[in-house]
Amino acid sequence: MTALRQRLAELRGPAVPAKALDARALAALAANPGCRRRALLDGAGVDKSALAQALGSPSGFGQSQFAFVRGNAFEAKVKADGGAELLRLVHAHLGGGPEPTTGAPDGDPAAVRTPDLAAAGPEGRAARTALALREASGTRAWTLLDHPMLALDVAGSPAFLEPDAVVVHPDGHWTVVEIKSFPMIDGAADAAKVGSAARQAAVYALALQQVAGHLDPAPPVHHRVLLVCPKDFSNQPTAAVMDVRKQLSVTKRQLGRLTRIEDIADALPEGTTFDVERPAAELTEAVESVPAAYAPECLAACELAFHCRERARGDGEVTALGRSVRGELGALTAVEDVLAAARGTAGDPDDPAVAALRRAAGLRAEALAAAGGDTAC
Amino acid sequence: MSLIHTLARLEAVESGRAQPLAMVRHRHLAARPLVFVPLTTAGEAGAPLGALVGSDRERPRLLVVPQPRDRDLRFAFLADLAEEVLPYVDSFAEDTEPAEQSKTDPETGKRVKVEVELCADAPQLIVPSRAGVDFVRLLGRSMRFRRTAEQDPDTPYPAPARVPLLGRWLTHFAERARVPGSTLIAAMTELLARHWATGQSSLEDQHLGALLAWIDPPGGDAGAEAARRAETARDAGGQLLCPPAGPATDPAFDNKLLAPAIERYDRARTALAAADDGPSADHRLAELTAAEREIGALVESRTRPTWDAVWHGLDLLNDLPEGERAAERWTRDRWSYTGHRDRVLAGEPPQPRRDDAVTAANKLAARETAQARLEAQEALDDPLVMAARRLSGEAFAGEVTEVVMAYSESKRPSPRPLVTLRTDDGPHLAERAKVYRSLAGKPQSAQFVGYDEEGGVVLRIMDKMGRGKEPDEGSVPEKGDQVTWTLFEHAPRGGPSLPEPEDTPWTHGGPPGTGAEAPDPVTSEDTL
Numbered sequence: 001m002t003a004l005r006q007r008l009a010e011l012r013g014p015a016v017p018a019k020a021l022d023a024r025a026l027a028a029l030a031a032n033p034g035c036r037r038r039a040l041l042d043g044a045g046v047d048k049s050a051l052a053q054a055l056g057s058p059s060g061f062g063q064s065q066f067a068f069v070r071g072n073a074f075e076a077k078v079k080a081d082g083g084a085e086l087l088r089l090v091h092a093h094l095g096g097g098p099e100p101t102t103g104a105p106d107g108d109p110a111a112v113r114t115p116d117l118a119a120a121g122p123e124g125r126a127a128r129t130a131l132a133l134r135e136a137s138g139t140r141a142w143t144l145l146d147h148p149m150l151a152l153d154v155a156g157s158p159a160f161l162e163p164d165a166v167v168v169h170p171d172g173h174w175t176v177v178e179i180k181s182f183p184m185i186d187g188a189a190d191a192a193k194v195g196s197a198a199r200q201a202a203v204y205a206l207a208l209q210q211v212a213g214h215l216d217p218a219p220p221v222h223h224r225v226l227l228v229c230p231k232d233f234s235n236q237p238t239a240a241v242m243d244v245r246k247q248l249s250v251t252k253r254q255l256g257r258l259t260r261i262e263d264i265a266d267a268l269p270e271g272t273t274f275d276v277e278r279p280a281a282e283l284t285e286a287v288e289s290v291p292a293a294y295a296p297e298c299l300a301a302c303e304l305a306f307h308c309r310e311r312a313r314g315d316g317e318v319t320a321l322g323r324s325v326r327g328e329l330g331a332l333t334a335v336e337d338v339l340a341a342a343r344g345t346a347g348d349p350d351d352p353a354v355a356a357l358r359r360a361a362g363l364r365a366e367a368l369a370a371a372g373g374d375t376a377c
Numbered sequence: 378m379s380l381i382h383t384l385a386r387l388e389a390v391e392s393g394r395a396q397p398l399a400m401v402r403h404r405h406l407a408a409r410p411l412v413f414v415p416l417t418t419a420g421e422a423g424a425p426l427g428a429l430v431g432s433d434r435e436r437p438r439l440l441v442v443p444q445p446r447d448r449d450l451r452f453a454f455l456a457d458l459a460e461e462v463l464p465y466v467d468s469f470a471e472d473t474e475p476a477e478q479s480k481t482d483p484e485t486g487k488r489v490k491v492e493v494e495l496c497a498d499a500p501q502l503i504v505p506s507r508a509g510v511d512f513v514r515l516l517g518r519s520m521r522f523r524r525t526a527e528q529d530p531d532t533p534y535p536a537p538a539r540v541p542l543l544g545r546w547l548t549h550f551a552e553r554a555r556v557p558g559s560t561l562i563a564a565m566t567e568l569l570a571r572h573w574a575t576g577q578s579s580l581e582d583q584h585l586g587a588l589l590a591w592i593d594p595p596g597g598d599a600g601a602e603a604a605r606r607a608e609t610a611r612d613a614g615g616q617l618l619c620p621p622a623g624p625a626t627d628p629a630f631d632n633k634l635l636a637p638a639i640e641r642y643d644r645a646r647t648a649l650a651a652a653d654d655g656p657s658a659d660h661r662l663a664e665l666t667a668a669e670r671e672i673g674a675l676v677e678s679r680t681r682p683t684w685d686a687v688w689h690g691l692d693l694l695n696d697l698p699e700g701e702r703a704a705e706r707w708t709r710d711r712w713s714y715t716g717h718r719d720r721v722l723a724g725e726p727p728q729p730r731r732d733d734a735v736t737a738a739n740k741l742a743a744r745e746t747a748q749a750r751l752e753a754q755e756a757l758d759d760p761l762v763m764a765a766r767r768l769s770g771e772a773f774a775g776e777v778t779e780v781v782m783a784y785s786e787s788k789r790p791s792p793r794p795l796v797t798l799r800t801d802d803g804p805h806l807a808e809r810a811k812v813y814r815s816l817a818g819k820p821q822s823a824q825f826v827g828y829d830e831e832g833g834v835v836l837r838i839m840d841k842m843g844r845g846k847e848p849d850e851g852s853v854p855e856k857g858d859q860v861t862w863t864l865f866e867h868a869p870r871g872g873p874s875l876p877e878p879e880d881t882p883w884t885h886g887g888p889p890g891t892g893a894e895a896p897d898p899v900t901s902e903d904t905l
Binding site for chain 2: 057058060061062063064065066067068069070071181182183185186230232233234296297299300306310313316318320321322325328329335336338339342356357359360361363364366367368370371
């Protein structure tokens, strides 16, 4: 373990602190498990944004301060008064005990506990959270964990995750709460945003399951998580339950598929480093030594996407046009090969993919030629 | 995406230029569209930051909300927007032509024809991208339940007079956007992507600047290079040279330019409110005006490139001849516009938050029919689209090699000629499958009989040959003719009609409630 840590620190560069993996990054990683480049860079805690900048293909990512302020203000509002509003929503949607009342005496099942989770460093906070969860499971009361820290093993290195909140119900269930500032209008929110929130929440639920697994008996973790959003055009919170069973199993499987970082690191040439202080040419070489699996979806999820896209285009990979394109072309993966096969200058005519391509090319040429003259049909 | 489409993309990669996906324009474009380029504030639900709007390419109207969190300023913006949009929408209401519509007679329950008005033309809203259509829907939702002081004197924050009406129209436009082939409102990226295949993925095609860079690269550069510049190139101050088409803004713009400008505006406003004498108030008012103007200039600098790009896109699309059947779909848009005009005139309440069961089912059925109709019409209008259908076995073309006269076995025998076609296509013909061809714009149907010894397709023509014993002149293909047959219907119709909303069975929630829905409850922190 220490040898791996040593190795990852070398990859990152001597003076660079590790960038923590968050749930968003994990969800993105799980969406493209075949990408060794992303697995290694994220695992080693390399600042991909700075790396992309150093490579000359900076990412366009960033957060508007308006969104940031709004998000924080909304979360603070939801958690105000010892989380009274938040717990009311949890109780209304998921039950699991009597209606929570802040200020009820200890021992009353309606009482609300909000343990202090402060500790030094992520490891300390994760340990503190695990302890608080263990205590909470025995009390048969409501417990609200505000920004707990959960540890999750990702491809052999620990990732520390910070959900917005975790609630322990008096009946012993654990629930992940995700607070987002996009609105829920007439009970419906933007599908893409809800989807990414669900994938994120699934990562938290997975980490929570690992913590629960260390207890005996293991407390049940709700596979239904609570999404809290502003209602309509107001600042009032409203909530909806998301069933993340599917996302949970997908994430679990994809994270399991991630090639172990050690193996990727071992395959690198001696002395490889992603230290952004190094010259661009050396960095490019280092990045190129780890294979990537670029697809257009990366543009929305990975800081290195523009760099990988240039490479993929330079190599004439058809996947640069979309994963579905790759699917219908069979064994042909390069633009040049596909076009040669379509024009009949290469490829085996008995290959169904080649035959379909020739037919398509013939029909397209015929239609374009016909349109030049009079329009048929 | 069909293989032909993929092939076009690959050709675009190779040539560095977008390749045609259509030989004609499959969407009707109005002679005088209203272009709307909105910007929104990050993190806020439907808090507009500003917009460029208008139907005069040279003189767009700039609307700005200097402090998007201020309700009064937002209302002022929406009132100004109503002033631009509603006169445009209304300008099509007067010019009508008589038309017939079949309606159910409430007394006899029979379908009867009634004479109604149909507007001769309809408004057309053009937004830069799909997100723009969603923003129009959001604005519509945020406005249509608002109450004006005239409607309800007790309402805590009365909306300006025409704002609820604008909300209803924007809602109608956004709802219509869900009907395939409709262009009452259209997103420029979707219009362009329908007609050209670029050498990038469909995900990247959602960037209007990058899409245009492939179709019409400035200075004849390679498309990929021009598109990359449009996506990522920044000036010395770190700002994108080609700002995103909105409504979302670039975070770098928000953080470096907009936030300080809004802060200056807020400071100037506080200072003005605190001013205690005339001269200092004058001075501070000047500062406030300057701060406001600065935000206006910022908003214009981010929307003007998109505005120009949208008009550029319209130019490119107008260069294509309009598809023959696009006019038929536009007529349906005119019906839609006329229908909503009538509902507004009749004083009906705004569209409900959620449709009742019958309305929702009707909408879905109508959209499915529209989708099938659109696919059929595009194929008939365009050999390139037909080629994709031929590739997938849904149509076939070939030369007629033999025509044998035959007759039906009824008392009055009618002509049922057998036509043999030599084709290289591989249609998926089931036994006795029905196929169609276009005969002077009308579909003629035939039945698949079988294959002859040489693999030719034998068809029996079934109709459109006149009433006599001999088929009408030109109604039966002759030897040597090139004919295209389709396995899909040319004018697909929807399923059986649904009950009236009042007759909704209890299994589907029963009849919907009547009357207008209550406005959203107002809180002091409302964003809209």
